[in-house]
Amino acid sequence: MTDRESHFKALMQRGRDGDATAWRVLLTDLGGHLRPFFIRRLFNGGSDAEDLVQETLIAIHAKRATWDSSQSFTGWAYAIARHKLVDHLRRQGRRPTHPLEEASALFTDHTVEEGATRADLGRCLSLLPVRQRRLIEDVRLKGLSIAEAAERHGYSVTAAKVSLHRSLKTLTARFAEPVASTGSARDED
Known part of the structure; x- marks a missing residue:
């Protein structure tokens, strides 16, 4: 398990157990990974990226009880982000023209x-x-x-x-x- 995965998993566990500080840190850290992920994939220069970040964080918050702690947190979060992106593109009448990457694409470091x-x-x-x-x-x-x-x-x-x-x-x-x-x-x- 990568350090990032274990970091997010620990924050998610603590957040689900009622630790508001851990939950806030988790959402803040996730937002930092979601922004560039969406900006790179949007056709309008990323002007909708912040809306997609917020929609994804809200969905993660609302669906937190569905995450299985024996599974990858980053994979689960990526699936939600990917679905939000696809929904957004469909609302615009667009379809992704190349395959979306693996979950690791959401959590890559930007150099x-x-x-x-x-x-x-x-x-x-x-x-x-x-x-x-x-x-x-x-x-x-x-x-x-x-x-x-x-x-x-x-x-x-x-x-x-x-x-x-x-x-x-x-x-x-x-x-x-x-x-x-x-x-x-x-x-x-």
Whole structure:
């Protein structure tokens, strides 16, 4: 059993036994894992993430008596979070296009490098006009189809393809390393 699993399990046990402090710590710690989990999977830049966190925490609170203490707590909590996410996507008329990960995805640590990469990517994309930037974010980062993103941003499918191509070409030209001149094409001895 991992340290995180045993930590959550102990808090859950104490919370179910009436320890209000343990329950508050459990919900706070879970919220810290749920936010990035939902933000990475939402199509709107994560603006609904906080609502999903609250819905999930409420469901965990309401269903706490159904958790079997001989089973994994993180797996149980992940199942609830996953169901809340799927319900949310269905309400929006969307279906997940790739499989949702294992329960461990909810409780992965987020590295400093990951945050730095996200910040660098944001700075790169900020060079583009807002409409083009949003199109790239939707298609390349959030996984929307070109047709879905085109409709969302008021493009025809063809115009969206052209815009994506030109935007990516602009970014490539801006950030590609210059090719070093090798001089003559002929090797001289």
